[in-house]
Amino acid sequence: MTLEDIIKETKTYYCLECGKCSSLCPISRHNPSYSPRLMLEKALTGFEGDLINDQELFSCLTCYNCSLKCPADVDYPLFMQKVRTLAFAQGRYGVPADSGILQSFMRLMLNPAIEQRRLEWLSDEYRISEKGNILFFVGCAPYFEFAFEDFEAGALNIAKDSLKILNTLGIEPMVLADEKCCGHDLLWTGDVESFRKLAEHNARIIKESGAKKIIFSCPEGYRTFKFDYPHYVDLDCELQHITEFLAENMGKGMLDFKEVKKKVTYQDPCRLGRHLGVYEQPRKLIEAIPGIELIEMEHTRDESICCGTSAWTNCDAYSKQIRTERLLEAKATGAEMLITACPKCQIHFRCAMVSKGEEKGPDVEMDVMDIVNLVASALEDNGSE
Amino acid sequence: MNGFNLSRSIRTRQLLQVRRMRKITEFEPRIIAFTCNWCAYSAADIAGISRFHYPANVRNIKVMCTGMIDPGYILRAFERGADGVLVAGCEIGDCHYISGNIKAKERVERLKKLLHILGLEDERLRLEWIDAGDGRKFADTIENMAGKLKKLGPSPFKKEVKS
């Protein structure tokens, strides 16, 4: 794929050079050397080298704030994805967070000799099936659990509670032991080849499992399966985020919630919200719990602000500023707890609360919880234990 | 205390009497307004339609264009006892006849200089541009002009006319 092809595919040629993208970009508002428009200009004027070597190429959060409002219909995040592919081919991948351990894990996973032990957390408490129609995609949770142990982000709890809720609904999904990471982070940092291999692997084992429907607790996995896999593999399954699934099945009388007296606010994850358009179901779910008061933040739904990092790259001072502001906005609602629906949002927000030897910034301390954990905690114990 | 009250009520009564007297003889200036058919005359109508009240001191004379107002008309108005003259036309650029108002402006300005030498107060001759739809401005202009003329008192030329 050449730069000209990318320009065509992402409709960059329609760019009116109006700068609306830059003015909406959460990074540009903090980082004066980053402007989505200027990235596009470089492509349009043929400065391919400048573009690929641009320090800020990996700054974009691919949060879709810009594209959703773009008057010329330019798909800027896709443009970024593709241009990063060109860059990766030349050995450029930005400044990865945590020394790139997460990307490394994903690439290591590709080795066919590897036998993962990713389901050791799965106790008898959770009922799963060997065969069936529904598959629960666990994703990166086992890795995140330990990678971010110090933030107590509890990625595995999301998987566990997902199973708990599904079980309550009488569903015993399949969980695959040799599932591999969806590849989202590799795709968005330009490593298409590794991504393709992960996709092929996952598609093959899912096909073999005979699953008709896949439920995700992670919006990134969901998005990747929905929008990116079709370009690489053939996988014909119904896909749903767990909030969509629950919102659909909530009314069937099988989910009894006890009262949870709490004021909460909700963070729309970029992938679930702007990428996939799922705004209402999580809210419906939260509001179904008696006693909960949901207070919206100033920027909400398609205008909500990203947690500040994506694909584990360029997590820098600007990322921190963004998430600090977002947390302050959440606190300003008067809510006691910030609910999100993406494990990464939770990790990034918790990270922002830990000030590693920095000067004390504004107080951003706040409870953060995944929506799955909230729902699970509100479930009446039905005495099955 | 009673005495004070009494004295105040007497004074009030006196004051009221004086006021009533003054009201009877209060000076009511007469303003002649030469209004352009296309803008100011229409604005005066709009003031009416909008019921913008203003003092009844003005008498309009309609002309087709401020450009047709001979300075002689204005002087004659003063001779005949007008306390003030208003020339009201279209904004510069809006003239129905391309540039009549520009000529009016030149003429009125020159006349003002002459009247100044003659000892007439500047406020007595006024040039205003009033849009056709701007009833408010017409009303405000009259109110403002009448107020100023009341303070100035009768036109100095008037005495001679009456004698």
Place this chain on the structure above:
Amino acid sequence: MSDVRIGIFVCHCGKNIGGVINVPEVTEYAKTLPDVVYAEHNLYTCSAEGISSIRQKISEHKLNRVVVASCTPRTHETLFRNACEAAGLNKYLFEFVNIRDQCSWVHMQEPEKATEKARDLIRMGVAKARLLEPLEEVEIRVTPSCLVIGGGVAGMSAALNLANQGFEVYLVERDKELGGLLLNLNRLFTINGKAEEVIIPLIERVKNHQKIKVHTSTEVKGVAGFIGNFDVTLDQKGEERKIKVGTIIVATGAEVLKPVGQYGYGDKSNILTQLELEERLNKGMGDEQNIVMINCVGARIPERPYCGRICCMVAIKNAVLIKENDPRAKVWVLHRDLMTYGTEFEKYYQKAMEKGIRFIRYSLDKPPEIVGNNKVKAVKVYHQLMGKEMVLPCDMLVLTTPLIPHEDNQDISRMLRVSLSEHGFFLEAHLKLQPVEFATDGIYICGCARWPTDVPEAISQACAASAKAVIPMRRGYVRPEAITASVNEDKCSGCGTCVLLCPYNAIELQSKDGKKLAHITTAQCKGCGTCGAACPSGAISMNHFRDEEILAQVEALVI
């Protein structure tokens, strides 16, 4: 004056006047005024009853002046004038007194003062009415033919529209052939059709039309007269001819600026104007792979501040044609704002973007520079929106230049006694509401002679100019303003002050009995009265607003 008999009708307008002003008292007062022989008040003077009463009382009391005191002449003057006319009274013997909009409605809280004011206003109205004179609305015959100057798309479109309505048209073209600027164009935006496919059939239709007399290689040498009766002298290569027309349409077009000396134009072989590129495109392009276009060459600069309106579209069109011809070619358009206004142009611009034409915005403080000696090899441009200098390889540099007015516009404007704007294009009577008319009646303007236009706009304007020209020709006569200025020749000193002041060029000095006298062409006078106010000899008066009429109103201010 004793034979003046004035009748007064005072309107209550329901409660609108009657609720504030003491109408019966005012009516009684009116009866005491000089020459008033009759006065009455009506609930609504404008009602059918009121109108018939006016008509009846005119004959009953032999009234020869009528005053109505009611609302405003702006809405009701025509009605009352017609009532007078219906009773055989010249309509200019009617006088309106506004006691509602300018009295009762604005002085509601002061009924006494309002009544006093109404008395004053009526007294002033009567004072004027006593002096009113009947005015005749003269009719000037209009020759049903039109002179169209300029045989481009605008002129021909106007000619056809006129001719199809049955009017004789003299279409005069300076060049050997009809067609104008379109003859030199390749294709036309936004349909990209061949220019000749549009212009050739148009020329044929014009040539074959019975009512159109085409005069090519001909110039207009002289024009005299006024609306309805213009005497025109045509000059065909020294051979003179006189024609008589009722109206004139100016459609002389414009020309493309040749940017001599700019960006090396004229010195370097691979620099063209857009117009020259059109010719190349028509004949077939060479193998140029890198084409750079620079817009706003000679436009939007201090010496020529205007925007050429259509140049951006011309550049985009040619860029698209180059790309369509050879999709591998690289085309860069350097611009300062892309003027693709409206629905179709913006869509065309998008089409150009789809085709891979790239647009770079430059600013006037850092204009592009060319690189190369005998030929342009590259263009250096400061990309304003990237804050960066770029060097574009260039096999062919195309300069986009604006349309500029013809040099002889001056001569035509003097000959027709119409004006030019500061840019050198013709100046319309009113930029917004009279865009194709001149201040001088009977002469109209369309197309690029007025301002740069594209083809559809030129045709619209041509038809619009034709609409204005056929109005007097269809009617067969014009009835100029009755309220016009007239000269008292005994008083006129021939100083010429009025000649300079008249915005309509309606006054000229004519020799009469050895004296220079101001002469007003009534057909051209609009009645603004500027001349009268300035006349040092008091020789000019404005009908219906004569000095004595206005002064009578002033005099009546004080009893």
Place this chain on the structure above:
Amino acid sequence: MNNSVLIIGGGIAGIQAAIDSANMGFQVCLVEKSPSIGGRMAQLDKTFPTNDCAMCILAPKMIEAGQHANIKLLTYSEVLSVEGEVGKFKAKIKKKARSVDEEKCTGCGICIEKCPWKADSEFDAGMGKRKAIYVPFPQAIPNVPVIDREHCAYFLKGKCRACERFCEAGAINYDQEDEIIEVEAKAIILATGFDLYDPTPLREYGYGRIQNVITAMEYERLSSASGPTAGELKRPSDGKIVSDIAFIQCVGSRDVRSNRYCSSVCCMYGTKEAILAYEHRPGTKSTIFYIDLRAVGKRFQEYIQRAEDEYNITYIRGRPGNIELNRRNQNPTIWYEDTTTGETKSLEVELAILCQALIPPRDIQKTASILSIELDEYGFVKTPDGLSHPVDTTRAGILACGCVHSPKDIPDSVVQASAAAARAAEILSGGT
């Protein structure tokens, strides 16, 4: 009724076409759906680039159309159907019940004064109120009020009748019914103009949510001496007179999410409105955000130059991303990238004005199907070949002029109006 030319739409284009046709000697029937002719131009304060007052130059034309012997005005009316073909069209027109007898009404206005019921004024773009019986604006032609039955207490609750009680002319007629009028015409001119884009869906700009974000038409009424604030630039939230304002171009134009075309006039009307703000209050600072400054008409560039040099107006190239509310003082804060420097910044102003797009009339599909004419992809009237018949439609004998063809300014609309009259005359003379 037999009329030679039927003109639909009584804005400046329709009025001009009517006057020209009538002056050519044709019988004209001018149909306008609102209670008065005048259209959008009547709502404007002043007009670019001469800054002359819109009503001053429009009102004489309205009066001329209203009094012309050859023009039959049908206001508060709409065309229901058109049959036949060029040379012999037959149109059915519904003349809606005014509830006021046009013959008897003297236009005295007492009914309006006495009416106790109010509704939002359409003429004032909702910025002011009017009565339930009303004339849209003081210079209305015809100057006959209409009862808005949706807001009149008598029609809603069966009592009140205040207008009837005070009308000495006895013109109020609650029982008046819609009337169907048949009109014959040899040619038809469509001039129904445009509607204005409602920027509510562009939520990033906060219209409807942030009080001090208003549309350009709302601004026009605020600025107009005959408007609801008598020409004082009082902002909606607190009535404060503003002195620091911003205009955002291309709101609903040049945007795939709303209308992809350029609305042609916004750069200029935005500039005009900024100049007027300065004239209202010298020193007022205006900022105009634009993409391309499309000043292509006669004297437009000079107008822009003057705006910068004399009226404290700053042009910034950049389309703002969003507008946020400063809750402390109700000021809108505009986020934008200055594309000439690449800086992303914010600007807090007292009032933000959205220069909304011109869109086809909301009922254009209906009109098009009644007239059997084709529309372009945006809903504007299509010309037959996109080039040489600029005021024709795809159906012979039906012409169109003004903004119903595509957005354009007043001079271009007036030109097209006269051109349409000329084309109609050509057709009526047996031409093509």
